Amino acid sequence: MNDAPFVDIQGLTVTFTGGRQPVKAVGGVDLQVRRGEVVALIGESGSGKSVTLRSLLKLHPPRKTTIGGRIVVGGHEVLKLAPAALADYRGKVASMIFQEPLLALDPVYSVGAQIAEAIRRHEPATSADAAHKRALGLFERVHIPSPERRLAAFPHEMSGGMRQRAMIALALACKPQLLLADEPTTALDATVQIQILLLLRELQREMGLAVIFVTHDIGAAIEVADRIAVMYAGRIVEEGPARTLIREPRHPYTLALLGSRAHGALAKGERLETIGGAPPDLANLPAGCAFAERCRFVTEACSAAAPQVVTLQPGHQARCIHTGATLGAAGR
Ligand SMILES: Nc1ncnc2c1ncn2[C@@H]1O[C@H](COP(=O)(O)OP(=O)(O)O)[C@@H](O)[C@H]1O
Ligand SMILES: [Mg+2]
Structure with a gap:
């Protein structure tokens, strides 16, 4: 894989x-x-973490935010997109699923109507009937049982897990290539969380999506992510293959985060x-670390x-001058 990164x-x-x-x-x-890669x-x-994710959709209030640097997604210079191009980019190139679907879904329209509307907004030539069929296909794809009946449901009529699946269907409506998920499972109970994460992984495999998701759950990060990036005070302090x-x-911070957990024992x-x-x-x-x-x-x-990035192995970096000292401690 030596093609340019998608993000x-x-x-x-x-x-x-x-x-x-x-x-x-x-x-x-x-x-x-890269395409087909999942990063936690x-x-x-x-x-x-959230501010970084939101930057990928240029979602910050423009007058109260100063943004620097460069973001390229699938060839789009995201931070330079004008409003019309940005509206097209959101949903079609990159889309986001949030922790609380009730805040992202409109309470007064059925979920099916919202998905059909999203499709027709981006692709005005699509007929109402075709949009409905696409919505049905999306519900099937995210494994919502009785999809035809559930398309007619309002958000509040669905369970938390079903709502999260519906929001994923909505996020996928315009065939994005990058899916952003901000703590998509925190509000759900443990078994539903795992199902949702496995669904994300399945969709990533089937559709070749690039996925960036935020989580507090290390078990989930290992289960679902190819790579993990650890953030501290607005910077990535360590990044590498998940395992x-x-x-x-x-990095001492990663070490501290992983804490006193018995070595190797990772529970979901x-x-x-x-x-x-x-x-x-x-x-x-502070000026330093x-x-x-x-x-x-x-x-x-x-x-x-401020410490510079140290490459430990290809693809594994840490921003610390004491990565040598942490070697022994890593065995815990
Ligand atoms: N719109 C905003 N205006 C001012 N400060 C903000 C805004 N959004 C986020 N912040 C601040 O930026 C920092 C990083 O926030 P965030 O990315 O949400 O953290 P997290 O890693 O928990 O997702 C926090 O101190 C937060 O208070
Ligand atoms: Mg956050």
């Missing part, structure tokens, strides 16, 4: 300027995702550890300058 994020910075002080939510993210973003709350990253974490639904201390204030980031204050490997050099 190429270079030096992404996102600063919110609406408050008293600018908040540097994303401070320089580089990430590449993990990290504590507030680390910039390598979990078995041999080399397993949550990330909570770590002592708090993440830094994004309005007043943002994790230094909470890090058990910290030395004076850590606060002198």
Whole structure:
């Protein structure tokens, strides 16, 4: 696979300027995702995962946000798209499924009508009948039982898991090639979560989608993702093949996140550890490593300058000057 990545994020910075002080939510993210690849973003709350995902759809309020860097998705310069091109790009090239489908679905229309409407908005030449047939096909594809009957249902008439499937169908309505999922399963119970994640994996395989999803569930990340990127204070601090990253974490933050879990024992639904201390204030980031204050490997050099990316093996990188020291500790 030496084709260009489908998603190429270079030096992404996102600063919110609406408050008293600018908040540097994303401070320089580089990430590449190929067609057919599934990447999980993990990290504590507030680390910039959602802001990074939303950048891929250029969803930030334009007047209160300063965005830098470059995002190319399937040849589209996302951050430069004008409104009409952006409306076309959303849904057709990239689309997003959210944690709470009730907020994404319109309560006053049947789910089938919403899917048909989305199809006809992007493809005005499609007849109502053809759009309905496509919606039916999508419901079948996401394994909604009695799809014809359920197309007529309103969002509140569906169970949480069914609603999530309906939202995935809606997200797929215009045949996007990139699917973004922001904690798609957090609101669901454990067995439904696994079913939804396996569905995402199946759709990725069948449709060759690139998928980027945010999760707090390490078991899910391993089960579903090819690669994992760990975010801290607006940057990716470690990235690598899912299994390598979990078995041999080399950034002290990843190590701390994975915590005291028995080595190798990974249960589905397993949550990330909570770590002592708090993440830094994004309005007043330190000059050096943002994790230094909470890090058990910290030395004076850590606060002198922001650490550069270290390549540990091809495809496995960490942003730390002490990746050597973490080697032994990784065995836990
Ligand atoms: N529209 C916004 N205006 C101001 N600050 C925001 C906005 N959206 C997100 N933030 C801030 O950016 C930081 C990163 O948020 P987010 O990406 O949502 O974190 P998470 O990793 O939990 O998804 C947080 O400090 C959050 O408060
Ligand atoms: Mg979030």
